[in-house]
Structures are given as C-alpha cells and as structure tokens.
Amino acid sequence: MAQNLYGxxxxxxxxxxxxxxxxxxxxxxxEKREKGELLIQRNRRVKKNLLRPMELSVSKDGFVHYGDKVMLVNPDHPRGEEAGMFLEGDLCLCMSPDEVKAQLLDELEMPCGLSAVLTTVPMGRNTFTILSDSRSSDAVGQVLRYGQSFCLGIEAGLECKMLYLSSDHRTLLKSSKKSWLQEVILTDEASHLNCWQATFLDPQLRLEYEGFPVGANEKLVIYHRQTNRALAAHRHLSLRTYFGKEVEVAAHTHLDSHRVEKPKNHWMLVTGNPRDKSTTVLDLPKPPAEDTRAVEQAMGINT
Structure with missing residues (x-):
C-alpha cells in the first residue's frame, strides 16, 4: 500500500x-561593510564632515580681515510683499549637496548647491573663509574694505579642498530652482566668477565709505562682481535638501520704491564670540538702551 512520504x-x-x-x-x-560602502556608512561620513563643529575668527579691532572664518547671516526682518510661507529668524548661508548623489558618491559632486538655514551654530557647512581674489597669502590678516574684490571659500570635508561661492548669468538651462533667478553655487574652479564685493548698506553714503574697512557683524550688501547682482535669501521659497526643509538663495537685487535694497539682500559677516569659541557674536546678550535709565526715572521707577 502506497504511503504519503511528504510532510x-x-x-x-x-x-x-x-x-x-x-x-x-x-x-x-x-564586503561592502568592510569597504565602508554601505549607504548608512556614507550617510554618516557626509554628516560627520558637514556638521562638524567649527570655530569662527574673533575680531579684535571690530573689522573683517582676509583669512577670517565667518558666517554669512541674513538678519531677521518682517514679512514684506511675500505671500504664504515665510521663515522668520536669522538665516545662515549653508552648503546643500544633492540628497541622492551625496549618499551614492564618496565625494561631493560639483557644482554644489546652497541654501539658507535657521541656525547660528558654526559648523562645517556654514563656515566661510574670506579670501583674496588673487589667492595671495600676503593678503591674510589685512582688513577687507568696501569696494574691494574678495572670494568666499568653504572647505569640503570629504576631500579637504576649498569650494568657492560662485555665480553667473541666468540662462534657460541654469537658474535657481524656485524663483528662476540667477543661481548661486559652490564650485572648486577658481575663476573671476568667484569674486564678490561688499557694499555699504546706506546708498547715500556708499561713495563716502568706499575704501573704508568692513565692520564685523554689521549689515551690508554683497554684490557679485561679474553680474552686479546682490546675494539674496528668499524666505518664502522652501527647498527640500539633504538636511531637511530650507529656503532658497539666489543672486538678484531686490529694490524698493526708493531704489534701495530690500532686507532680503542684507547680510552680516558674523564673527566668533570672544567669551565662548563655540558660539557667535549673535549669542551675546544685547546691551540695554542708552536712555533706559532716563525712561525709568520719567516713569517713577527706582533704579
């Protein structure tokens, strides 16, 4: 009799x-884990380099010098004519590599993108070095002056090389992602497209301040020398980046009815806090107003 042998x-x-x-x-x-080629390993390496803590230069004389490490901050300002989402607070210029390519490649792909982030903590992706347009080492330590041509460089943590803040005229194939204005990128090629110029904030005093030292932590306008477009932070245009939701940065001069640059074109070259090297001058407590005592006395408050 046949039996069922399967079970x-x-x-x-x-x-x-x-x-x-x-x-x-x-x-x-x-094999990939031994070679460090796993996606999570590459992700950790990228974030370790770009998010590593940095120390900003401390300005002893109140001015900015060639060779200083600074942060480019767009100061907080009220909403203008923008509709919809509007990011408030001090925004810092940061490098933003492509979300997919940063995890698939061992090195940053050029050109690298930029964005503005709501942070004032110095780290690898937002600490820029002020460089001479001639790349001469003799300029290190000299004061940066209004009207002078300079470059802004940032070290790429993956290869320890310098990337330069660059821009060029807008074309049909090359423009910013959301506003379709002139694009601002980071590139490893040294050229005249990397040159910028610091301009005094008040247009009526710009001729008088031409050649004067640039003050640290003071509002100014940064123009691109080749295209004569001002660096701008678009708080109402959000981008999805490798580090999350951030806002767009472009090169475009936004003028009001008086032909004056709008707050989205205002920037500060922020230096380090002399009391704590891991923070910036923005973290210092604001001094009380000079007329505080007079106001308190007028109100009958004992001081």
Missing part, C-alpha cells in the same frame, strides 16, 4: 536557489 518539513520548489541567493547577498553585504 510540512519537506522542502519543495527552488529552495536551493533561494539559499544560494541569500548567502550571496550576505557576502555582498559583508
């Missing part, structure tokens, strides 16, 4: 092929 423990089908495929996937995984 739940009997392997049927292509089980042998599945076992070999699983072993092959495990060997491939272990």
């Amino acid at each position: 739940p423990g009997v392997r049927m089908g292509n089980w042998n092929e599945d076992v070999y495929l699983e072993e092959e996937r495990m060997r491939d995984f272990l």
Whole structure:
C-alpha cells in the first residue's frame, strides 16, 4: 500500500536557489561593510564632515580681515510683499549637496548647491573663509574694505579642498530652482566668477565709505562682481535638501520704491564670540538702551 512520504518539513520548489541567493547577498553585504560602502556608512561620513563643529575668527579691532572664518547671516526682518510661507529668524548661508548623489558618491559632486538655514551654530557647512581674489597669502590678516574684490571659500570635508561661492548669468538651462533667478553655487574652479564685493548698506553714503574697512557683524550688501547682482535669501521659497526643509538663495537685487535694497539682500559677516569659541557674536546678550535709565526715572521707577 502506497504511503504519503511528504510532510510540512519537506522542502519543495527552488529552495536551493533561494539559499544560494541569500548567502550571496550576505557576502555582498559583508564586503561592502568592510569597504565602508554601505549607504548608512556614507550617510554618516557626509554628516560627520558637514556638521562638524567649527570655530569662527574673533575680531579684535571690530573689522573683517582676509583669512577670517565667518558666517554669512541674513538678519531677521518682517514679512514684506511675500505671500504664504515665510521663515522668520536669522538665516545662515549653508552648503546643500544633492540628497541622492551625496549618499551614492564618496565625494561631493560639483557644482554644489546652497541654501539658507535657521541656525547660528558654526559648523562645517556654514563656515566661510574670506579670501583674496588673487589667492595671495600676503593678503591674510589685512582688513577687507568696501569696494574691494574678495572670494568666499568653504572647505569640503570629504576631500579637504576649498569650494568657492560662485555665480553667473541666468540662462534657460541654469537658474535657481524656485524663483528662476540667477543661481548661486559652490564650485572648486577658481575663476573671476568667484569674486564678490561688499557694499555699504546706506546708498547715500556708499561713495563716502568706499575704501573704508568692513565692520564685523554689521549689515551690508554683497554684490557679485561679474553680474552686479546682490546675494539674496528668499524666505518664502522652501527647498527640500539633504538636511531637511530650507529656503532658497539666489543672486538678484531686490529694490524698493526708493531704489534701495530690500532686507532680503542684507547680510552680516558674523564673527566668533570672544567669551565662548563655540558660539557667535549673535549669542551675546544685547546691551540695554542708552536712555533706559532716563525712561525709568520719567516713569517713577527706582533704579
């Protein structure tokens, strides 16, 4: 009499092929882990370099010098004519690599994008070095002056090389992602497109201040020398970046009815806090107003 020899423990089908495929996937995984090619390992390396703590230069004389490490901050300002979302607070210029390519490649792809972030903590992705347009080491330590041509460089943590803040005329194939204005990028090529110029904030006093030292932590306008467009932060245009939701940065001069640059074109070259090297001057407590005592006395408050 025939008996049923099959049961739940009997392997049927292509089980042998599945076992070999699983072993092959495990060997491939272990090999990539040893070489550091896993996606999570690349992700950790990128963030470790770009988010590493940095120390800003401390200005002893109140001015900005060639070779100083600073942050470019767009100061907080009220909403203008923008509709919809509007990001408030001090925004810092940061490098923003492509979300997908940063995880698939071991080095940053050029050109690299930029964005503005709501943070004032100095780190690898937002600490810029003020460089001479001639890349001469003799200029290190000299005071940066209004009207002078200078470059802004940032070290790419993956290869320890310098990237330069650059821009060029807008074309059909090259423009900012949301506003379609002139694009601002980071590139490793040294050229005349990397040159910028600091302009005094008040247009009526710009001729008088031409050649004067640029003050640290003071509002100014940064113009691109080649295209004569001002660096701008668009708080109402959000971008999805490798580090989350941030806002767009472009090169465009936004003028009001008096032909004066709007607050979105205002920037500050922020230096380090002399009391704490890990913070900036923006973290210092604001001094009380000079007329505080007179106001308190007028109100009958004992001081």
